[in-house]
Amino acid sequence: MKRIYMIEDACIGCHLCEVACITEHSQSKDPVKAFLHEQHRPISRCTVEEWDGGVVSFSTTCRHCDEPDCMRACISGAIQKGNSDVVRIDTEQCVGCWSCVMACPYGAIQRNLTKKKANKCDLCPDRTSPACVDACPNRALVYKEGSQK
Amino acid sequence: MNYVIIGNSVAAVGAIRGIRSIDPQGNITIISRERHVAYGRPLISYLLGGLVTEKRMAYLPEDFYDKNRVNLLLNSEVVGVDTADRKVTIAGGDTIGYDRLLVATGGDPFVPPIEGMADKDRIFTFTTWDDASKLKALAPDIEKVVVIGGGLIGLKAAEGLHLLNKQITIIELADRILSAAFDRPAGRIVAKKMKANGIDVITEDTVIRVEGVGSQITGVTLKSGDFIPCDTIIVAIGVRPAATFLKGSGVEVNRGIVVNDRMETNTKGVFAAGDVAEAKDFFSGVKNPMPIWPDAYIQGDIAGVTMAGGSKEYTGGIAMNSIELFKVPTISMGITNPIEPQQYEILTYQDQENYLYRKIVIKDGLLAGAVLVGAVDRAGIFAGLIRERMDVNPFKDQLLTPDFGFVNLPKEIRSALFAPAGKVTETEPSVQAVGH
Numbered sequence: 001m002k003r004i005y006m007i008e009d010a011c012i013g014c015h016l017c018e019v020a021c022i023t024e025h026s027q028s029k030d031p032v033k034a035f036l037h038e039q040h041r042p043i044s045r046c047t048v049e050e051w052d053g054g055v056v057s058f059s060t061t062c063r064h065c066d067e068p069d070c071m072r073a074c075i076s077g078a079i080q081k082g083n084s085d086v087v088r089i090d091t092e093q094c095v096g097c098w099s100c101v102m103a104c105p106y107g108a109i110q111r112n113l114t115k116k117k118a119n120k121c122d123l124c125p126d127r128t129s130p131a132c133v134d135a136c137p138n139r140a141l142v143y144k145e146g147s148q149k
Numbered sequence: 150m151n152y153v154i155i156g157n158s159v160a161a162v163g164a165i166r167g168i169r170s171i172d173p174q175g176n177i178t179i180i181s182r183e184r185h186v187a188y189g190r191p192l193i194s195y196l197l198g199g200l201v202t203e204k205r206m207a208y209l210p211e212d213f214y215d216k217n218r219v220n221l222l223l224n225s226e227v228v229g230v231d232t233a234d235r236k237v238t239i240a241g242g243d244t245i246g247y248d249r250l251l252v253a254t255g256g257d258p259f260v261p262p263i264e265g266m267a268d269k270d271r272i273f274t275f276t277t278w279d280d281a282s283k284l285k286a287l288a289p290d291i292e293k294v295v296v297i298g299g300g301l302i303g304l305k306a307a308e309g310l311h312l313l314n315k316q317i318t319i320i321e322l323a324d325r326i327l328s329a330a331f332d333r334p335a336g337r338i339v340a341k342k343m344k345a346n347g348i349d350v351i352t353e354d355t356v357i358r359v360e361g362v363g364s365q366i367t368g369v370t371l372k373s374g375d376f377i378p379c380d381t382i383i384v385a386i387g388v389r390p391a392a393t394f395l396k397g398s399g400v401e402v403n404r405g406i407v408v409n410d411r412m413e414t415n416t417k418g419v420f421a422a423g424d425v426a427e428a429k430d431f432f433s434g435v436k437n438p439m440p441i442w443p444d445a446y447i448q449g450d451i452a453g454v455t456m457a458g459g460s461k462e463y464t465g466g467i468a469m470n471s472i473e474l475f476k477v478p479t480i481s482m483g484i485t486n487p488i489e490p491q492q493y494e495i496l497t498y499q500d501q502e503n504y505l506y507r508k509i510v511i512k513d514g515l516l517a518g519a520v521l522v523g524a525v526d527r528a529g530i531f532a533g534l535i536r537e538r539m540d541v542n543p544f545k546d547q548l549l550t551p552d553f554g555f556v557n558l559p560k561e562i563r564s565a566l567f568a569p570a571g572k573v574t575e576t577e578p579s580v581q582a583v584g585h
Contacts, residue, residue, distance in 0.1 A: 005569035008560065049556040060555060060567050067450075069529070072163070073443040073469075075191040076201075077208035093205060095195055098525055102471040102480045103443055105533025106566065107554060111478075111526060146572035149565075 001085040003146050004046075004121070004130055006058050010140035011048075013057030018044035020135030024124055043112050045121040046132045059132065059141060062087065062108040062121035063148045070120070073103035078118070086125075091117045150175035152456055153237060153245055155227050156253035156391075157181035158190055159442055160423030160449035162209065164251050167453020167461075169217050175457065177219045178245060180237070182226040185278055186214070191442065193281040194305035198312030206278060227254075230398040232416045248418065249456040252395070252406055253449060255424040256388030256440060258302075265359035269366050271381040272359070275306040276388065287381070288313050295369050295379040297356050299326035303385030304339075304474055307348060310383075311475075318349040318377050320356055320369075330470050330481040334497070335520050338504050342475045351375075356382075390425040390438055403427055405438035410463040412452035420456055422448035431465030431536075432484060432517065439466035467535060471525070477504045480528040483518030483535050484510055493517065498549045509548045516541050516548075524551045 019031060025042040026034030034041055046061040068087045071079040078093035079100060089100075096116035100109045110119040124130040133143045152168055154161045157179050165177060188206040195201040214221055222239075229238040236246045258274035266272055271287070274280060284291075284306075294310050296303045299321030307317045319326065325336030326343075340350045351371070358370040359382065368378040390405040401407045401415040405427030412420045412428070423445035427436045444466045454461040469482040487493045487510060494511040506522035509531075515538055519531040530553065534541060539562075541548065547557045555563040564570065 003572075005572065006567045008564065008568065047554070049554045051556045056556060056560075058555075058563065058567070060563075063566075069443065069532075072446040072450075073471075075442055076189040076205070077210075080210065095189075095192060095201060095205075097191070097471055097473065098478055098480065098528075099442065099471045100529075101525060102469060102482065102528045103532060104529035105536065107527035107530040109529070142569055144569065145574045146569060147574075149572070 001064065001145070002123075002143055003064060003148070004061050004123070004133055005142050005144070005146065006060065007140045007142065008056070008058040010138045011057045011059060012138055012140075013048060013050050013054045014137065015048050016135045016137065017046050017059045017132035017141060018048055020131040021045050024127070024131035040114065043110055043119055045110065045119060047107070047110075059136075060106065060108065061132065063106050064121075064123070065148050069103040069105060070100035070109055073099040075099055079120075086123050087120070088122055089118055089120050091115070094118050150457070151246060151248045152177045152251070153247035153249070154179050154251040154253055155181075155237065156251075156255055156423070156425070157183065157187050157221075157223070158253065158255055158423065158445070159187070159208070160253035160255075160445040160452070161251070162187055163446040163449025164253065164422060164453035164456070165217050165219055167450040167459075168457045169453075171454060171457035171459040177217065178222060179219055180222045180225050180227055180239065180245070182224070183277060183279070184224045186221070186223075188278055190276070190278075191305070193275065193278055194309040196278070197281040197285055197306070197309030200312070227394050229394055230400070230419070232398050232400065232419060235418060250419045251449075251452050251456060252392065252400075252414075252419065252421040252425055253423045253445075253452075254391040257391040257393075258384065259387050259389050260384045261386065263356055263359055265361065266382075268364055269359055269361055269382075270364040271366055273381070273383050275302055275383055275385055281309070284310070285313075288315070291315055291381045293379040294318070294381045294383060295320060295356070295377055296383045296385055298385035298387070299323070299350065299352070300329060300385060300387065301327065301470065301472060302388075303383065304343075304472070306383045306385055307343075308474060311346060311348060316347070318351060318379065319343075320354055320371065320377070321350070321352045322355050324353050326350060326352070327472075330468070330472075330485060330520075331479075332486045332508060332520065334499055334501075335479065335481070335506050335508070335522050338501060338506055338522050339474050339477060339479065341501070342477045342504060346475050351377075388424065388440065390427075392425055403436070407436060408448075410451075411455040411461070412448055412463065413455065420452040422452040428463055429465050431467045434465065437466070439468060441466065441469055443469060464536070467532070469532065471528075477522060478525045479520070479522045480525045481518075481520045482528070482532055483516070484512075485518045485520050487512075487517070496545075496549050507549050507551070511541060511545065514540050514542045527554060530554065
């Protein structure tokens with residue numbers, strides 16, 4: 001399957017991947033509206049980490065594992081691996097127990113505290129290429145066929 | 150090939166997918182003594198408290214059993230297994246033959262005899278959907294509840310009842326609640342939060358007598374002599390592997406059904422997985438029952454694959470719990486409270502005021518366990534470090550930081566996990582279970 005990979009040396013820590021992720025998953029899909037006017041602004045599904053004032057930076061996201069630890073830990077069945085191999089979370093079904101947060105070794109599931117729901121990458125089902133990848137000015141994120149490990 | 154699975158919770162689901170990843174043809178029959186399709190068992194406290202509706206209890210997509218062509222026998226209790234003739238007997242006398250049998254029956258709540266309990270009506274256990282429904286139906290009549298046992302089940306029952314505005318007293322024999330998963334500071338933080346919510350937590354005490362008139366309960370007398378008034382009692386002392394029906398079958402049952410790394414029992418064709426099984430521990434290699442949800446799935450998956458002729462091995466169970474109690478999220482994993490602390494290196498950070506606590510347990514340079522209270526984000530990174538047996542010495546002093554992440558790990562590790570280099574293009578689609 002196609003997965004998102006990161007190239008650490010190309011990342012400049014601009015966080016545009018996070019902005020694009022939030023925008024894509026907002027109601028308006030407009031960054032200004034999403035950030036200033038939407039009541040329930042989404043939280044980013046990718047995570048930029050930085051070190052030493054930004055000398056090191058990179059963006060991590062869900063691996064859409066072959067045998068997802070999050071799915072196995074989910075107590076409500078909200079997390080399922082679909083036919084396209086994308087690991088998805090049904091937020092209606094999620095009870096916010098954070099078992100997936102406990103289980104994911106990639107640290108790729110976030111807690112949306114206002115909604116009390118787990119939050120994870122869905123590979124942007126409405127797009128041909130995920131928003132974070134398209135937004136990266138340095139091509140530090142790539143979307144291509146590849147294995148999980 | 151006839152596969153028979155006794156039990157219909159998460160281990161059974163793992164097994165169904167495991168079987169179907171190898172064998173799309175064989176007959177799979179599930180026998181469950183419960184009347185429901187697989188449901189999120191840990192959700193019963195949410196159901197009791199009104200946080201989820203019955204509609205949300207189903208654990209699987211509606212078409213799961215159809216898609217995987219599973220024959221479901223609900224409301225049927227297995228009373229015996231004939232391992233020589235390879236058949237199981239169901240209450241009522243019917244028998245079902247098998248080529249491969251998986252026992253995934255989970256646990257039965259343990260209710261010790263307590264003086265005065267025999268003729269009382271409102272003494273409940275809390276491990277099934279029906280237990281929750283029964284309590285919910287009675288709720289308008291319930292005022293004061295005593296919960297015997299301050300473990301996971303007891304606390305979740307208490308939380309559910311608290312949401313229904315019942316007055317609750319928890320009575321725990323140990324010196325703190327959740328003693329299996331928590332150390333003293335973590336137990337204290339959660340107990341403090343519970344007390345702030347009006348729940349009484351009594352530790353180092355136990356119920357010696359149920360008081361009342363006829364079938365009605367008026368209260369309980371404790372070992373200390375105290376009397377706690379109540380009209381309902383929840384017994385949540387613990388569960389025992391539900392394996393009594395294997396008596397005389399020749400299947401070895403110790404504290405659970407003893408299995409090897411392929412989930413095979415001592416008896417050919419018979420497998421076990423989940424809370425009923427006794428498989429090896431990740432750290433010690435010693436066999437132990439491990440009543441942990443994700444672990445039950447993993448064991449079920451391995452059992453299913455093995456039963457269908459594939460090969461997959463268990464790397465050992467790691468205790469792991471994520472529990473939010475009264476809005477304080479907690480995650481614990483691995484060895485959190487070593488019996489011989491001098492052999493371990495223990496790092497802690499504590500801010501009782503804000504219900505924050507973090508504990509890291511290291512042995513010989515390897516992460517052995519972690520407790521996170523309050524800030525639990527990305528806890529799974531620790532789970533990964535434990536499972537991969539990674540040397541944590543180079544970044545040991547950073548393990549307690551609240552935003553600990555991959556930036557604290559060596560670059561090679563994050564590249565191996567997240568970079569495109571070295572990732573192969575899958576030319577052929579991998580074998581997929583139907584109905585994932």
